[in-house]
Amino acid sequence: MSYQKKYVWAALCCLTLGLTSCDKSKTTTPADPGSAPFTTLRAPAYPLVTIDPYTSAWSMADNLYDDAVRHWTGEIHALTGAVRVDGAVYRFLGKEKYPLKALVPMAKDQPWEGQYTTKAPAAGWEKPEYKPTGWKTGKAAFGTKDFNATAAIWDTDDIWVRRTFTLSEFDSAVYLIYSHDDNFELYLNGQEIVNTGAAARMDILQKIDASLLRKDGPNTIAAHCKNTGGLAYVDFGLYTNSAQPEIFQQAAKQENVSVSATQTRYTFTCGGVGLEVTFRSPLLPTDLNLLSRPISFVDYRVTSADGKDHAVEVYFEMTPSWAVNSPSQEVVVNEGKAGSVAYVRAGTTEQPVLKRKGDNVRIDWGYVYLASALPAQAKLGIGTSAIAAKEQFSSQGDLAASAGETKAKLTESTPAMSYVHNLGKVGSKATSGYIMIAYDDVSSIQYFGDNRPAWWKQTKHATIDDILNEAQADYQEVKEKCDAFDKQVYQEALQAGGKKYADICILAFRQSIAAHKLTQDSSGNILFLSKENFSNGSIGTVDVTYPSAPLFLKYNPDLLKGMMNPIFYYSESGRWKKPFAAHDVGTYPLANGQTYGEDMPVEECGNMLVLAGAIAKREGNANYAKEHWKVLTTWAGYLRENGLDPANQLCTDDFAGHLAHNTNLSIKAIMGIASYGMLAEMLNKQDTAKLYKDEAARMAQEWVKMANDGDHYRLTFDQPGTWSQKYNL
Incomplete structure (x- = not known):
């Protein structure tokens, strides 16, 4: 596991480990009693639309209008927002940047x-x-x-x-x-x-x-x-540089940005009105259907800031950049209706489903949707030119007649997927609305040769039209669920570790969950597969699963099982023949077998055994471990033979490189053996339990002697004067 991916998970390592803390700090009361607790801690990047590793859009700037909205890889996922107040246009979201x-x-x-x-x-x-x-x-x-x-x-x-x-x-x-x-x-x-x-x-x-x-x-x-x-x-x-001009030159004034577990909220001053914009991704771990639903919401709320009435129009625009890996790919943009929901959608004409894998890549199959139930005086449409669409809104506060369907390459011209809502005269009473951003990826994961659709397609046998209508129908209910869950997460983290701890947990929440794709295998077993970022693009990496596990242990252990199931299956099916756990099951989104070039035998065996033990502790039984007892026994035996003084190999601390006699790995092995002993005891395998618990105790005593370096413990048993933090235990 490289340093590039560690930052994604660093805040999550502590998310639930301290939930029994005695800190009695109290949460602050939100300005709006109906809203969830938010942190104003400056985020490295602000989550906007977080659905899965492919549909993942962020603001990487201090102000929402300082830069284009970007995919986590840094590529532009163009999303622009503006309000027109008494004829003057204020850009509050994104920045006009066109492909080079x-x-x-x-x-x-x-x-x-x-x-x-x-x-x-x-x-x-x-x-x-x-x-x-x-x-x-x-x-x-x-x-x-x-x-x-x-x-x-x-x-x-x-x-x-x-x-x-x-x-x-x-x-x-x-x-x-x-x-x-x-x-x-x-x-x-x-x-x-x-x-x-x-x-x-x-x-x-x-x-x-x-x-x-x-x-x-x-x-x-x-x-x-x-x-x-x-x-x-x-x-x-x-x-x-492209020669295309910037149309929305005047920016709004951002007053505040704050983040909760499932929501990011911005407030702006736009001439004589105040604007509040909330990005909501309902990634609720306790509701797998909702967690898997590929839809995020963008709410907007406008009020007069000076006591006067103002004529206000709201504008949102996406481009097909959300559905391409490279702007040179040809796209088709069209519009449609799903019951009470209207939409415009875009996707590549090629549709190479599950053909692209790797690290710094984006999805180029399936379709991105901009959707709305279209309140009165609202429109959705397609423009053959994003520049012309903005010019039309700037001058008229409206959309030109929709093109209906268009094809283009973004390197040659940029179509616009646009939404306008004419709010009329806005005074002291707030006027609001929302849009939905969705992605139908058709097939999500290739799992040992079998193309698997997303969880929501398998469990509900639904189409994207069904899901858009469902999301529109239960909009208010989902909003309330998100508010309640956000309060719960913040309060529990606050009680566990205080305000600073809670703030970090909040920032990490969506980043962790949206790094996974939820699906199931052909037998109905849950699969919750992670993607590494800028570190080989591996899928289902065990030493990514391990540090993020506390979040899922706390809120839904079934998701942790979904992270472990592919590794168990890989060994149990005979596809992985080595006597230790694999590092990964492929390169995202193709889970067909390990592609990382280096094994981490002690690291991954220890991780899998400790996680199996943690699930048993959380659920009060060892039923999950019992299902996989044969392979757990193999891994525990490997650690008994090879774990006390490990041979030269990698561990999750890539900063240390290849090391023999690694004391961190030795601890991981000891904890894995102890976990196996605990599981055996829970399964009433008393002889096995005693053997492994005694062995773990003996190895721990040996470790203290071997690693002792006076006032600290060594990084490696054979190198006096070395030191490392034992952070990955």
Whole structure:
């Protein structure tokens, strides 16, 4: 488990561990007695629409209007909001940013051809005048077959690539975008502009000095990449800014932002009116149908701020960027009706269902929906141009006639999926409304070769039309459930650890839950599968499950079982033949078997045994462990043989790297063995219980002696003077 993914879960490690604390701090009373408790602690990113790892939109700015809304990968999920007050437009949500224009496109946008070699070339290979005699000519991208854009297979240690091109005109702002796995250096016309060292990253944007480029003459980009093991990849291109103008130039004034477990609330001043906007994702762990429902709400509430009446129109706009991996993919946008709910939706024309896997990728199958029950004086529509749609609202406070259906590539033109609500004259009495943002992913997970739809499709045999109508019908009920649950979570965390602790728990809640997809296997067993972020894109990783477990133990242990079931099945089915637990079951969304290149035998066995024990403690019985007793016994036996003084291997603390004699792993093994002994006792296997409990006690005494380093315990048994925090216990 790498450092990049640890930050996602760090706050969750403590979410419920302290719920028996004696801290008697009391929650503050919200300004609105009907609202849930919110924290104003500055979040690294504010959750807006959090449904699952693919439909996951955030504000990464201090003010909601300072930047575009973004997917957690950093790519734009365009969502714009504005109010028109007495003819003046105030943008409160998002910022108009359009896809960069390709000068020299990457392979993911348009195939390109270059020269390459896997044998070390002569000195000067990076210079424009170099003659690449003996080099091959091939289509980019270059890499292993694991990447969707790979055209030329590269499976050796090194590759050198040259790409020559001409440019007649370009903006003063020129950007290099590059992807590499692993160590990478890149030269533009002989000058080094990238040297990553040991790293593997995708779609890195870097502004370059445009004076390095030659107009009306040949330019050369030369790159070298070293594959240190596992996956390999090289792709690069040059881009410039889009010439499209910003229409909503005037921003509102943000007054406050606050976050609860399921809601993020903003308040603004927009000329003579006040605006409150709430983003609600009802991720209630106790209600799996609601948790799985792929819909988030955006509420808006407007009141006069100066005692006068004001003419107000509200505008929301999405683009099909929510349904593509790359803006070069063709999309189709159309509209429809689902009972009392109207919608516009967008998706790729290709619809490559479950064809794309990996880390820094976004869903490009299924359809994103902007939906509303359309109160009086409200409209939904499709515009062939997002610029024209904004201009129409700015001048008229309305939408132009809907296009009905349109196709486009976002790199060429950007369609608008727009909603307008004319509130009429707004005074001291609040006027409100809401929109729904939904995503129908058709099939969610491939589970050992079987394409599985989301939980809501299997348990309710529902269509997205059914779910949109259901969400509209129980809008108020769900809102009240979210308010009540938010109060419960905040109060329990507050009592456990005080206000600062509660604030951190609140910020982490949606981030943890929306990192999973809820489905079930063909036998009806719950599957709650996580995705790693910027760390191989693994699915169902055990050492992601482990630190996030307290949240699910507290609010619904069945979800924790859904995180563990794939690992149990992987071993019990005979697909995983090793005597220890797997690290993962694939690369999201394909759960067909471990793809991470390194095993973590002691780490993952210990994690699975401790978690099985925790479920038994939480439920008061060991029934779940009994279902998997054979494989738990195998893992416990492995820890008895190999856990006290572990061999050289990784643990979840990747900062430490590969270590032999790791004291943290040893503790994990001891706790796993103790958990197995406890489970045996609960199952009335007294001889086994005594054997393993005694063994855990003996190993613990040995550990204290072996790890002792005076005033602290060592990182490794054989290295005096080392130290590490025992945080992952």
